[in-house]
Amino acid sequence: MLDDRKLAVLRAIVEDYVSTNEPxxxxxxxxxxxxxxxxxxxxxxxxxxxxxxYITQPHTSAGRVPTDKGYRLFVDRLSQIKPLxxxxxxxxxxxxxxxxxxxxIVMRTVRLLAQLTRQxxxxxxxxxxxxxxxxVEIVPLAERRVMLVLITxxxxxxxxxxxxxxxxxxxxxxxxxxxxxACLDGCGLSQVPETVxxxxxxxxxxxxxxxxxxxxxxxxTLVERHEEKIVxxxxxxxxAADFSVGLRDVLEALEEQVVLIRLLGETGxxxxxxxRIGSENPYSGLRGTSIVAAGYGSGDKELARLGVxxxxxxxxxxxxxxxxxxxxxxxQILAGS
Amino acid sequence: MLDDRKLAVLRAIVEDYVSTNEPxxxxxxxxxxxxxxxxxxxxxxxxxxxxxxYITQPHTSAGRVPTDKGYRLFVDRLSQIKPLxxxxxxxxxxxxxxxxxxxxIVMRTVRLLAQLTRQxxxxxxxxxxxxxxxxVEIVPLAERRVMLVLITxxxxxxxxxxxxxxxxxxxxxxxxxxxxxACLDGCGLSQVPETVxxxxxxxxxxxxxxxxxxxxxxxxTLVERHEEKIVxxxxxxxxAADFSVGLRDVLEALEEQVVLIRLLGETGxxxxxxxRIGSENPYSGLRGTSIVAAGYGSGDKELARLGVxxxxxxxxxxxxxxxxxxxxxxxQILAGS
DNA sequence: CTTGGCACTCGGGAACACAGAGTGCCAGAG
DNA sequence: CTCTGGCACTCTGTGTTCCCGAGTGCCAAG
Numbered sequence: 001m002l003d004d005r006k007l008a009v010l011r012a013i014v015e016d017y018v019s020t021n022e023p024x025x026x027x028x029x030x031x032x033x034x035x036x037x038x039x040x041x042x043x044x045x046x047x048x049x050x051x052x053x054y055i056t057q058p059h060t061s062a063g064r065v066p067t068d069k070g071y072r073l074f075v076d077r078l079s080q081i082k083p084l085x086x087x088x089x090x091x092x093x094x095x096x097x098x099x100x101x102x103x104x105i106v107m108r109t110v111r112l113l114a115q116l117t118r119q120x121x122x123x124x125x126x127x128x129x130x131x132x133x134x135x136v137e138i139v140p141l142a143e144r145r146v147m148l149v150l151i152t153x154x155x156x157x158x159x160x161x162x163x164x165x166x167x168x169x170x171x172x173x174x175x176x177x178x179x180x181x182a183c184l185d186g187c188g189l190s191q192v193p194e195t196v197x198x199x200x201x202x203x204x205x206x207x208x209x210x211x212x213x214x215x216x217x218x219x220x221t222l223v224e225r226h227e228e229k230i231v232x233x234x235x236x237x238x239x240a241a242d243f244s245v246g247l248r249d250v251l252e253a254l255e256e257q258v259v260l261i262r263l264l265g266e267t268g269x270x271x272x273x274x275x276r277i278g279s280e281n282p283y284s285g286l287r288g289t290s291i292v293a294a295g296y297g298s299g300d301k302e303l304a305r306l307g308v309x310x311x312x313x314x315x316x317x318x319x320x321x322x323x324x325x326x327x328x329x330x331x332q333i334l335a336g337s
Numbered sequence: 338m339l340d341d342r343k344l345a346v347l348r349a350i351v352e353d354y355v356s357t358n359e360p361x362x363x364x365x366x367x368x369x370x371x372x373x374x375x376x377x378x379x380x381x382x383x384x385x386x387x388x389x390x391y392i393t394q395p396h397t398s399a400g401r402v403p404t405d406k407g408y409r410l411f412v413d414r415l416s417q418i419k420p421l422x423x424x425x426x427x428x429x430x431x432x433x434x435x436x437x438x439x440x441x442i443v444m445r446t447v448r449l450l451a452q453l454t455r456q457x458x459x460x461x462x463x464x465x466x467x468x469x470x471x472x473v474e475i476v477p478l479a480e481r482r483v484m485l486v487l488i489t490x491x492x493x494x495x496x497x498x499x500x501x502x503x504x505x506x507x508x509x510x511x512x513x514x515x516x517x518x519a520c521l522d523g524c525g526l527s528q529v530p531e532t533v534x535x536x537x538x539x540x541x542x543x544x545x546x547x548x549x550x551x552x553x554x555x556x557x558t559l560v561e562r563h564e565e566k567i568v569x570x571x572x573x574x575x576x577a578a579d580f581s582v583g584l585r586d587v588l589e590a591l592e593e594q595v596v597l598i599r600l601l602g603e604t605g606x607x608x609x610x611x612x613r614i615g616s617e618n619p620y621s622g623l624r625g626t627s628i629v630a631a632g633y634g635s636g637d638k639e640l641a642r643l644g645v646x647x648x649x650x651x652x653x654x655x656x657x658x659x660x661x662x663x664x665x666x667x668x669q670i671l672a673g674s
Numbered sequence: 675c676t677t678g679g680c681a682c683t684c685g686g687g688a689a690c691a692c693a694g695a696g697t698g699c700c701a702g703a704g
Numbered sequence: 705c706t707c708t709g710g711c712a713c714t715c716t717g718t719g720t721t722c723c724c725g726a727g728t729g730c731c732a733a734g
Contacts, residue, residue, distance in 0.1 A: 026727075061728050062728090063727070101497055139471075140472075149474070155498070235592070236592060255572070255573060360696090362697085364696075377710090395716095398697050401696095
């Protein structure tokens with residue numbers, strides 16, 4: 001059905017279209033790639049490719065443009081991920097290494113990705129549900145008010161102010177803190193609900209009401225914050241792409257946390273790269289855009305995802321290379337801190 | 338030089354141009370506003386206004402458009418800040434009241450402002466330098482590693498991992514924490530450097546090296562984070578405005594923290610509203626945009642600033658009203674938490 | 675199966691004309 | 705001195721027409 005030459009033609013079309021942003025015709029193809037056949041032959045192949053929905057012409061007698069299906073085939077079978085240059089690798093490394101805390105790691109990652117790919121970058125904070133507890137701190141603020149701080153092994157910090165039902169002395173707080181930490185240290189966040197069930201039993205009866213209040217806030221924090229935290233940057237690159245049409249929709253989508261999270265998608269393997277092309281992705285405002293995403297994590301556990309978003313007409317091999325590389329480095333940095 | 342009628346004409350031009358986005362001519366003015374004079378008279382006034390640089394014509398024989406100088410006069414002398422409707426007030430109140438921590442307050446404020454003004458919203462986190470210490474926490478992570486957590490009276494939390502020169506037992510950490518908190522509690526962040534100078538003296542000699550390390554990181558955090566944290570949102574509104582030209586520049590400016598901070602500008606009084614119109618603002622990429630900003634804070638102290646950014650052709654009275662209202666409510670919320 | 679030739683189609687730019695909105699100026703009235 | 709109506713002038717934006725060129729599909733021959 002699709003012999004090797006037809007595939008080569010499709011590849012050539014995608015490459016040319018990506019680099020020139022103009023519909024590509026049979027003559028130009030024959031000139032720029034040495035396919036060893038004449039334009040007429042290419043035209044026949046193109047007719048076949050169009051027949052099967054891999055390419056299309058914007059109007060009669062213009063060149064051909066890849067369809068989403070065409071890009072899909074290209075990504076799956078016709079392209080190889082392009083590794084970064086060693087200069088780029090070094091740049092990533094030094095740039096990320098300068099970060100002092102999680103916020104800064106994430107922020108720098110966004111900038112890095114955006115700059116490297118000239119696209120919009122999207123980075124998810126290490127997921128709460130997949131992290132574990134490193135420490136729980138209870139800080140007295142006023143007689144009947146404490147701040148609850150939860151620190152995860154990924155460096156993420158959640159804090160909440162808690163109003164207590166009754167005043168409580170500092171030493172009782174200290175005890176509560178010790179018990180909590182004893183129970184929870186190293187506990188996976190998803191196990192926290194079961195684990196804390198034991199806590200009241202280990203406390204003197206008079207502390208239990210206060211503990212209950214604090215624990216309920218703790219659980220609430222976990223549940224409520226189940227919605228993942230996510231940031232993006234590099235929107236200026238959108239304006240540079242010829243986008244204009246639909247730009248508004250894209251910006252709107254980016255500001256919708258929910259859409260953004262679904263966009264990054266479910267996890268594949270840790271260094272699997274997910275590509276969603278145009279209409280494949282789950283939000284109609286993003287019909288003209290593709291998403292290239294990957295998971296990152298330390299060790300072999302995926303903590304969260306990151307990726308870029310750009311016009312379907314993007315340089316997939318290069319973009320995928322950049323996303324993969326950044327994901328790996330972020331994983332390393334997180335593991336080391 | 339500028340009699341009342343000329344000012345009325347200018348006001349009418351600004352209002353019409355803002356609402357229609359088309360150069361406004363003498364006839365249209367005479368029709369839509371009852372100025373009581375004929376178009377010819379208005380033409381004479383317009384000639385005078387143009388002479389003095391308040392309005393301009395895009396090309397010969399088009400209507401007039403206000404210049405930056407014209408908007409300035411309008412804002413300073415011809416307009417009154419328009420208060421929000423009570424429905425809007427209620428909406429603000431309930432929306433902001435639902436926030437559980439500082440991050441969420443800021444995030445919601447951004448959304449609120451963006452939605453209310455249909456413009457890009459910019460909100461600065463309560464400034465570190467103008468806050469004071471509520472609590473310092475030192476959390477042991479490993480034998481020679483602790484996490485330093487700094488909580489401010491505005492609810493802001495800064496954390497840093499510190500590698501220690503030598504192992505240290507938990508009870509010594511506890512002592513250090515107690516001393517630190519005793520010294521720093523309630524201390525304005527800008528006074529911290531002097532205040533911590535005493536700390537080593539109050540510690541047993543063997544703890545001093547460790548304390549020195551921790552203190553240096555603490556000071557570093559204060560200095561380094563002197564750069565203020567700032568977020569924005571509502572960029573989709575930019576695309577909706579006819580912007581197109583220069584949009585790229587605007588997006589770039591928004592992603593530059595430094596530019597953004599200077600944009601919000603120095604503090605005036607607490608409920609003073611600052612307006613920067615077009616070329617008045619300090620960044621060339623923003624020639625076509627205006628910034629409306631205000632300080633917010635609890636009590637009478639300004640903690641930080643917030644505002645919106647939009648095309649110079651914006652509805653200043655309404656925008657200023659929204660910014661002022663939001664700033665006040667945010668102040669209240671912060672004071673209450 | 676490939677190739678060169680050929681007629682056909684269509685989009686986009688250039689040239690042009692035209693209507694409409696708006697101006698500036700002037701002379702006369704209040 | 706100020707306001708007004710009239711008038712000639714000057715633009716821009718839009719619609720029309722025309723033409724070129726790129727690119728195609730098809731066909732017959734190698």
